[in-house]
Amino acid sequence: MYNKLPRSFYERDPLIVSMELLGKLLVRKKKKGEVVGKIVETEAYIGPHDKASHAYGNKMTKRTLVQFGERGHTYIFKIYGIHHCFCVVVGPRYTPAVTLIRSVEPVKGVKLMKKNRGLNNNVSIIRLTNGPSKVCQAFEITKELNGIDLCGEDIFICEGAKFTFEVGKSKRIGIDYAEEYKDVLWRFYIKNNKFVSKKQKE
């Protein structure tokens, strides 16, 4: 019933993949239910040269190891001791690069998303999944899923309904330390979509 993206989808130019992930569906399966969201905002982190990347200079550590592995696997890390971020390993094998999933538009399982986020069922859905850590909370994505295959069953990405949209591009968020890479337009979002996390200058 779901048309999962094949591994070959991820094994292409990281910027192309990051852009083309817009509009695709992120699906998370749990025994208690299914949560689905349309991807509306992504960012690319392209390892070896990108000073914003954890794998800058081909830095290979316990944390970054999965970035050097199979394309289409997850790269999940914790930040500020509190929040999780969810990325997909992308690009040509086996150079480190990821797409960060920054925001999704809730499609299915809204009630469960709210519960996972600890929110009252009658709150607005507009701020439910508009940010990388919110997506992780709503979709129950934790470090236990780090390095697993998105071509598997627990969590995967598939084709969404066909619709047209314009792709917006901007600087990435929260990486002011990245010197000449802080201004590259490697953030992609669906223009005029209400579920994109925040405005950012181009």
Next chain:
DNA sequence: CGACCGATCCTC
């Protein structure tokens, strides 16, 4: 082993 700090988010 200690120190530093962050691809965030919420509250003030």
Next chain:
DNA sequence: AGGATCGGTCGT
């Protein structure tokens, strides 16, 4: 504008 909060990473 500031604080929460902790694991990865690196230097000693």
